[in-house]
Amino acid sequence: MPHYKAPVDDVMFLLRDVFPIEQHHNLPGFADATADTVEAILTEGAKLCEEIFLPLNRTGDLEGCVRESDGSVRTPAGYKAAYDAYVAGGWMGLSMPEAFGGQGLPTTLNVVMQEFQSSANLALAMYPGLTQGAIAALLQHGSEEIKRTYVPPMVAGTWTGTMNLTEPHCGTDLGLLKTKAVPNPDGSYAITGTKIFISSGEHDFAQNIIHLVLARIEGAPQGTKGISLFVVPKFLVENGSAGARNGVSCGSLEHKMGIHGNATCVMNYDGATGFLIGEENRGLNAMFVMMNEARLAVGVQGLSQSEVAYQNAVAYARDRLQGRALTGAKFPDKPADPIIVHPDVRRTLLSIRAFNEAARALLIWTALKSDVSHRSTDAAERQAADDHMGLMTPVAKGVLTDLGFDNTVKAQQMFGGHGYIEEWGMSQFVRDARIAMIYEGANGIQAMDLVGRKLGKDGGRAVMAFFNEVAGFCQTEAADESMKPFLDPLQLGLGDLQKATMWFMQNALAKPDHAGAGATDYMHLFGLVAMGYMWARMAKVALAKKAARTGDAAAWDAKILTGRFFMERLMPETTSRLACITSGADVTMAMPADAF
Known part of the structure; x- marks a missing residue:
């Protein structure tokens, strides 16, 4: 059976050092969310996911749900007990208002828990996830009577x-x-x-x-x-x-x-x-509250399947003996070397890992912005956070689910023929990840939302703020020679993104098909730059920790090397994405429909 260990340490690296959660202590719900408290909460949540949700993932996939003759639905064996354990632990109301029975803690913690739950058992995690989205819509748009009637028992999970x-x-x-x-x-x-x-x-x-x-x-x-x-x-x-x-x-x-x-x-x-x-x-205004909550959660699902598939692929690559290393036997006492010695296997695994760590950072950064948007008393802070959320939601949903699915396929490939056999569990990750690209607005729609609505919104205020933040970071860190392997590729990628944005401004207004034909490439170009920025911020901390001899030196080396791999092997894709965008829509739209 596949295994899973929730990445609590990586989350705490982000919440302690990269985006320190205690910097937001002035916001409601954050005073009690010290780093130590957050770690204790997430450690307990990890146990729930690893010990209760995970063992039901494969059996639930095999058994499925059954509609009875009276129209009721029976969920797979063990699902109700697992849900009851989730509810008993107070996880449904983790970030819900105390006035309605919740704990009032940061939404960011719930986003992290959604990753853990979805990695352990995506189908089961969807039940509470949808409830939390519905609660958000009712709290924002429901009358006082509706909120009093429906929200408390939903927060309680009953x-x-x-x-x-x-x-x-x-x-x-x-x-x-x-x-x-x-x-x-x-x-x-x-x-x-x-x-x-x-x-x-x-x-x-x-x-x-x-x-x-x-x-x-x-x-x-x-x-x-x-x-x-x-x-x-x-x-x-x-x-x-x-x-x-x-x-x-x-x-x-x-x-x-x-x-x-x-x-x-x-x-x-x-x-x-x-x-x-x-x-x-x-009604669409009210429903969009739930849809935006759901779209960010679906981005989390893309990461979640990539993470659990990666963990299992690494374990297999360390254990599977096949062939010898190109530079000579690494384990001469064994009949063959484990496949992790092979460069192409390492390329595959590092591609997945580099994505996972950057995607997690992007989601946590965005979740903290959501907390600021809903909890800050500073109007300018709220507006900037709202701008970020609007810009990043289609990127998180579209890019993270596209690449999350791709990564489950890459992880499956590590198993060779065994990956195609159901009992190994890898095919379930592929099958489960596929829906995330489709529901809550198919990813082509997310790309069109980004290009058609978000870029020009409020005169381009949100995208210009992002450009300025990334450029400002690069300028501030320019004197640090150790950051050069991260800053140079990031600046090149940012330049490609700015050129693509300008090309749309000059060409897509008069001919909207240019926007439609280039939207998906632009979304992925944007995602690469956003994740590259996350890697630069993580690298800055890891390099400083290593230099100060703080913590586990091997862990910092692994973090730095993974980031360098992203910059060397994944970031250059921005150039090809730009070339596709600027080729325009003429050839794409030239063929008559009946010629397809």
Whole structure:
């Protein structure tokens, strides 16, 4: 069975030294989040993931979910007990407001826990993850009555939550949705329609499931301007408890490539009672709170599968004997050398590791910005953090899931034929990682969001702030000769990104197809520069620690070498991405559709 050890030490390196969490002690919830306290919390969370979630990953994949004849769904054996352990530990409310029963700790800790959970068991981790996203939407847009009614039991984990957007004819283009809402005399609405691909839509974990549903009120405008958001409980709430069954049911389960342990449902709404969240016809504004939470969480999922696949590939590469090193036998007492002596194996493993460590840094940096955005009393701080979140969300979702999937395939390759055999578990990482590139907005859509909306937003304020920060860092550290292997490639990559941005400004306004044809390359170019910046910041700390003889010298050497590998072997891709972008859309769009 595959193994997994949560990377607590790497997280603490980031939260102690690279982005010191104690610098935010002035924010609500951070006063108690000292580095030692955070380490203790994450160590306990790691045990939950390693000892309870992980053993169910393979069995849950094999067993899957089962829809019973009455429409209820039975999750794989052991899943409910694992969820109960998660709830009993208070993990659902880790970063939720104390006023609603949560612990009020930084959101950053929950993002880290999402990585650990998803590495250990992605399908199981999705149930609480979606609930936390639904809570965020209710807290920001729900009325006081809705918040008092639904949020406390969701924070407690006795109720769970979902997000219902997609319909059989309608995915990304939500303006086409047909689910309707008819006003009732008591101020509620009767919701009728069908939603598909609803993760965690029905299960046996909780007393109630709270669905957030997009629908169009009768007479509302067509298109996205006429969409409203409703809370539709599986059981109507009576005196704070789950009462009569509502008109919502699971019509069937989707048969999927991966995440078999998560119940992905077709949900039927037959005059179900729903309650408006926020304003009429402004449902997308409210739902985007949950979608943005989910998109960052999906980026975490990309990293999570890359990390667990890497750990297993390294263990195999150290153990598998095959051939001799090109420079002569390294283990002459054995019939062959372990494959980790081979340069191409090392190239593969270092490519994955270099991504994992940079991606983790990028996510933690962005999660801290989320905390600032929601908790700071300084308007300028909040605006800058909001800008960062808007810019980095499509990058984190798109780049981290694209490369996370690629890395699971690379890790599978390390096993040779054994990687293709189910019992080794590597194929599950590949299958589970694949969905992250698709849901919560397919990655092509993320790229178009970055290029079409985020670059020009507020006159380019967010992207210019990023450019200035990276350039400023390079300038500040320029005198340190030991940083040269990190700064020179980073500056070249930043130059490529700036050139690509300028090319879009000069060419894509008059011909939008240029933006469409180059968007994915631009997203990945941006991701490379962002991760390169993370490596430069990590290298600065590691070099200083090594020079001061602080900590484990071997660990600092490994960190520095991994960063240098990223800069030498992965960062140069920015040049090819720029070349693709500036080739434009003419050839891409020239072929008639019927010639494909």
